[in-house]
Amino acid sequence: MKNILIVGVFISLSAVRALGATLELPSTPYTYTVLDQDLAAALQEFGNNLNIRINVSTHVKGRIRGRMPDLAPRDFLERVTTLYNLQWYYDGLVLYVSDAHEAESRLLVLNPVTFDAFKAALDALKISDERYVVRAAPEDGLVFASGPPRFIALVDQMLNGLVAEAQARRTLTTTAKPAPASVLMLFRGSSSTVIRDGRPEGPVLPEATHQDNVAHAPGPSQR
Template sequence: MVHILKRIFCAGVLICVGILRTSAASLSLPPAPYSYTVLDQDLAAALQEFGNNLNIRVNVSADVRGRIRGRMPDLPPREFLDRLTALYNLQWYYDGLVLYISAAQEAQSRLIVLNPISFDALKAALDALNISDERYIVKPAPGEGLILASGPPRFVALVDQTLKGLVAEAQARRSPAAERSQHESVLMLFRGSSSTVFRDGRPEASPETPLHGGAVREAGPGQK
């Protein structure tokens, strides 16, 4: 959670200076064609080798299965990756540190409670942290304070973690006075036409309230 809060703080700084990006972390790959010749190789092993050859950390899901047979055409690395994901029904997501590759069947669609954070605040944080990806969905859902996040598991998990970080930050910013007011004890003591308010066991001045006979009454919620 501390890590997420640090990222949220950085997002706030970026938002304040107006530096917002609408795409995921950039996967920088060289433009030169990626030559890869294979006769018969496990798909997951080929993807790991792809990352090793380009000095990129790769996390391949256990659900990625299949074999590559025959020679792949010489393509720029990004096109090579996209070709494999299209041929073998995969999805990939780069979070700035690791390239996550998963089977399309692992894609998640999750309804997430948004309150008390606004959708605009969440979207701005996702953009500033380079989590947003135009290929995958984060949008308001029908209902009160709900969003729909859809995409590979890593993408959906980052959306959820970012929202939790924003909620934690909002709670940390709550004023001590507001926090105390929710837990303080208020007692009103009436004697004849006079009244005394005891707040957390301490008497304080209170407007006179006519009432016949002595009575003690607990103040209702929000009553001062």
Template sequence: MNRVAGAGVFLCTGVLTAFGAPLSLPSAPYSYTVLDQDLSAALLEFGNNLNIRINVSAEVKGRIRGRMPDLPAREFLDRLTNLYNLQWYYDGLVLYVSAANEAQSRLLVLKPISFDAFKATLDALNISDERYLVRPAPGDGLVLVSGPPRFIALLDQTLNGLVAEAQTRPHAAVEKQPRESVLKLFRGSSTTVVRDGRPEAPYSSDAPRQDSIVREPAPGQR
């Protein structure tokens, strides 16, 4: 073997909460000396040393030559990401590493889901990642998303689940109740109620009134 590798001693752990699901990585320096190693193999070794499941895309190519500086694990990962034009995303179970040219941009149709409901679900499920784009697009019920393949796949799955759930809800038919037409016809001391065009039996009032017609408000409008 033409490499020497060793994992440093980790004294404490930092939890990354800004990006997707929380990814717990040691804050102590990650010591990893590589003489000449394939980039994918180095990333897999990184996951093994930290006991993190890692999926490296076949599009991740390159070789690491020479010793990497001792950095905290997160900075080590970001250094490789920047040097080799990579993207990473953690879904809570697996750390996915892909080439930047695998990033996808899509225009998703949200109907019948609102953007706020979609975004709130992504946040609640720890799918949201501020590094990758999720924003309303011009148009009716559209959202523009962009990011690595695993991130986009989770957005698709979440949206499909929300739409399917919304479609199973019973849509209560809202029937408009016909308005009841009520008129009161005053003739002297006699009052006649005309309900929906049909007069009811008149009744008398002790106080005499001038002839007049009063339209009563329909039920629910009072």
């Protein structure tokens, strides 16, 4: 028996607040009627019909049987992921759908980055997602992260980038410190000249004489 697919016509788009990057979906109902279809194929069709790039994990298994109720696309996505124990994450370009069993948990070393700076960077680039965990661990310099593979991959990349930047700044600061100035006192007869970093700064005690590496002012008999 042929699968029957009916897709509603979408006229208006509304920017629905996404939990990570903004996933723009229509507000009008997504009508999806199917008698029996592979779950991964149904999700790919969902992305195609809404012109959204979608990546469905090979671990997503199962079949959709029977008619789905008419729901707004966001509600449809949430219903399917709930019914089939899936997780979804949108990174701003691609909608990733994975099996909940693929979720990962990581304990990451923050040093030399602070947790506040790390979290602020995740928020600024819209990687943060309130459904998935990023929190400071009880031990200093550690952060615990948990979520679907794509989310964890971006969290990991962000931390690696911040650590590399902090280390580069530290190296630059260290190498930028001026070397101690080299100072040489050059004596020529009764005059002496200071040479600092290879450059003469002018005579010192022009009327002084130098004996045994000590500069003396001329005595009365020498005047």
